[in-house]
Amino acid sequence: xxxxxxxxxxxxxxxxxxxxxxxxxxxxxxxxxxxxxxxxxxxxxxxxxxxxxxxxxxxxxxxxxxxxxxxxxxxxxxxxxxxxxxxxxxxxxxxxxxxxxxxxxxxxxxxxxxxxxxxxxxxxxxxxxxxxxxxxxxxxxxxxxx
Numbered sequence: 001x002x003x004x005x006x007x008x009x010x011x012x013x014x015x016x017x018x019x020x021x022x023x024x025x026x027x028x029x030x031x032x033x034x035x036x037x038x039x040x041x042x043x044x045x046x047x048x049x050x051x052x053x054x055x056x057x058x059x060x061x062x063x064x065x066x067x068x069x070x071x072x073x074x075x076x077x078x079x080x081x082x083x084x085x086x087x088x089x090x091x092x093x094x095x096x097x098x099x100x101x102x103x104x105x106x107x108x109x110x111x112x113x114x115x116x117x118x119x120x121x122x123x124x125x126x127x128x129x130x131x132x133x134x135x136x137x138x139x140x141x142x143x144x145x146x
Contacts (some may be wrong), residue, residue, distance in 0.1 A: 002081075002084050002085075002115050002116065002118070002119035002120065002121070004080045004120050004121070006083065007080040007081060007082070007083035007084050007121075008079055008080050008083060009083065010082075010083025010084075011078075011079050011080065011082040011083035012083075013083070014046060014082060014083065018047070019046050019047040019048065020044060020045075020046060020047075020082065021044065021045050021046070021047060022042070022043070022044055023043040023044070023045055023089075026040050026043035026091060027040055027041060027042065027043070028040065030093075031091055031093050031102070031104055033057055033102070033104070033137075033146060036095055036098070036100075037095065038093030038094055038095045038100070038101075038102040039093055039094055039095070039096065040091050040092065040093045041071055041092055041093065041094060042071075042074070042091075042092040043089065043090065043091045043092070044078065044082065044089060044090055045088065045089035045106075046082070046087060046088055046089065049086075049087070049088040049089075049108060050088070051108075052088040052089070052106035052107055052108055052141070053107070053108060053109050053110060053140065053141050053142065054106070054107045054108075054109060054110040054112065054113040054138060054139060054140055054141060055104065055105065055106060055107070055113065055137070055138070055139040055141065055146065056103075056105040056107060056113040056116055056117065056136065056137075056138055056139075057102065057103070057104050057105070057136060057137045057139070058102065058103045058105075058122075058125070058134070058135070058136035058137075059100050059101070059102045059133070059134070059135050059136070060100070060101055060125060060126075060129035060130070060133050060134045060135075061098075061099050061100050061101070061129060061130045061133035062099075062101060062128060062129055062130075063128055063129055063130050065128070066099075067094045067096060067099050067101065070094070070101055071092070071094065074092055074101075077121055077124065077125070078090070080120075080121055081116065081119070081121045084112070084115070084116060084119065084121075085108075085112055085115070086107045086108035086109055086111075086112025086113075086115075087105070087107060087108075087112070087116075088105075088106040088107055088108055089105070089106045090103060090104065090105045090106070091103070091104040100133065103125075110138065110140045113138045113139075114138060117136065117138060
């Protein structure tokens with residue numbers, strides 16, 4: 001389920017039910033994957049979805065936007081994908097020296113992560129990023145440790 005309208009409606013339901021938690025303790029920490037570190041500027045998680053089985057990690061450089069502008073802008077798309085089936089949490093992070101941004105999502109299943117990779121949310125992210133800068137990985141936690 002990656003319909004943006006239903007995603008938005010489900011996100012509103014998550015907020016109204018008190019299940020959305022902004023993790024302030026994560027802000028300012030550095031998250032590493034592969035070859036570089038990224039400074040976390042936001043993390044959100046959904047209560048009762050604390051045992052995710054897959055990660056979706058994406059890196060990109062926003063087109064015609066600074067990292068600081070992207071930080072502000074990034075609040076808008078979260079109102080859609082948080083309501084997608086299986087969404088558990090996301091870390092938003094940036095490497096200020098390269099201008100690259102990284103999203104580190106946790107999903108209940110690998111299938112949920114794969115569905116996200118085919119969603120309108122990801123297509124939108126790609127459309128507003130420098131084409132050659134985009135790369136992503138889907139990781140099954142049972143098969144690969146990071």
